[in-house]
Amino acid sequence: MGAPAPRAVGVERLKPVPAGKLSSVNTVEVLLVLAGIPLAIIAVLALLTLRGGRKRLRYKPGQPWDHAPVWYEPHPANGASDSHGPAPAAGPAAVGGSSTAALGSSMYPEQAGERDVDTHGTAVAHLGSAGAHGGDGHGGGAHASGAGAGYPPVDAGPLGGARGTW
Amino acid sequence: MTSAVETESHDTATNRTAPARTDESERGALDEIFSFQELARLDEALTMSSRETGLRFTLYIGDLGERTRATAEQLHARSGHHPTDSVLLAVSPGQKVVEVVTGAGAARRLPDRACALAVLSMTTSFASGDLVGGIINGLRQLSDQAGHPASLRQH
Incomplete structure (x- = not known):
């Protein structure tokens, strides 16, 4: 066995070496390849994920809610400004064509004067519609009106519903 | 030079001009609570369930006081011209309370049991922090329950 071949450095390494001979690699190069490249990839991914835009705090149950109240309402059908009532004034929940207003069950028969309440409400209700439309968002959001800025209060008969906590 | 998106409002507003977008951002961003994407989902859910059922669904998010x-x-x-046929979803995330209120006419198509079921599914989502998803699922359940009356069918 003769003396080992002199170590090729820099440009020398690019020169073709005889078959069967491998150019030696020094420690710095090993570190650069085996540690530097993974670290660079991690850094790029971290930059992409951690950078983020404006932070919007995600709601977590139990944390206080210090936003102003907001009230979203559906878009009026056909873009008509005065048709906030979802269906014609004949009796919105009533099924047209059938004489009965009850759809769900006979447990809650229609109260006398219930529809009168409705027609009474229609008479006064135009006051609030301008304010409710003013809150239309730029960004395709729902109509948002400030809480309490809606419509004059109308008695809606015996109310139903449900309540839940979490 | 004027940049494409102005960060400060130029003082050209008078009492008679409408608020500019830059004024609105001072007042509080529209997407302060929800992103525009989530607002669009809420908007679609509210509008479509109202049109499907003929009931008027509105959504209140905010404090509900002690009672x-x-x-x-x-x-x-x-909540509208015809509260009799309105359904209000009132969510108070601070108090962890959700209330569904149906008018007398809406209650006939949405019995309390159906509302309770929708509330249950909503609170499940809310408890995991998903406000928008819970609201949309609740609206879907309520509008499915209320059905699509024949008078609203266009064809």
Whole structure:
């Protein structure tokens, strides 16, 4: 066995070496390849994920809610400004064509004067519609009106519903 | 030089001009609570369930005071021209309370049991922090229950 071949450095390494001979690699190069490249990839991914835009705090149950109240309402059908009532004034929940207003069950028969309440409400209700439309968002959001800025209060008969906590 | 997106409002507003977008951002961003994407989902859910059913669904998000049911019912009375056929979803994330209020006409198509079921599914989502998803699922359940009356069918 003769003396080992002199170590090729820099440009020398690019020169073709005889078959069967491998150019030696020094420690710095090993570190650069085996540690530097993974670290660079991690850094790029971290930059992409951690950078983020404006932070919007995600709601977590139990944390206080210090936003102003907001009230979203559906878009009026056909873009008509005065048709906030979802269906014609004949009796919105009533099924047209059938004489009965009850759809769900006979447990809650229609109260006398219930529809009168409705027609009474229609008479006064135009006051609030301008304010409710003013809150239309730029960004395709729902109509948002400030809480309490809606419509004059109308008695809606015996109310139903449900309540839940979490 | 004027940049494409101005960060400060130029003082060209008068009492008679409408608020500019830059004024609105000072007042509080529109997407302060929800992103525009989430707002669009809420908007679609509210609008489509209202059109499907002929009931008027509105959504209130905010504090409901100490007597949550009473506050929600007061809100419901002012929720539209026909509160009889309105359904109010009142969510108070700070108090961890959700109230569904149905007017007398809406209650006939949405019995309390159906509302309770929708509330249950909503609170499940809310408890895991998903406000928008819970609201949309609740609206879907409520509008499915209320059905699509024949008078609203266009064809």
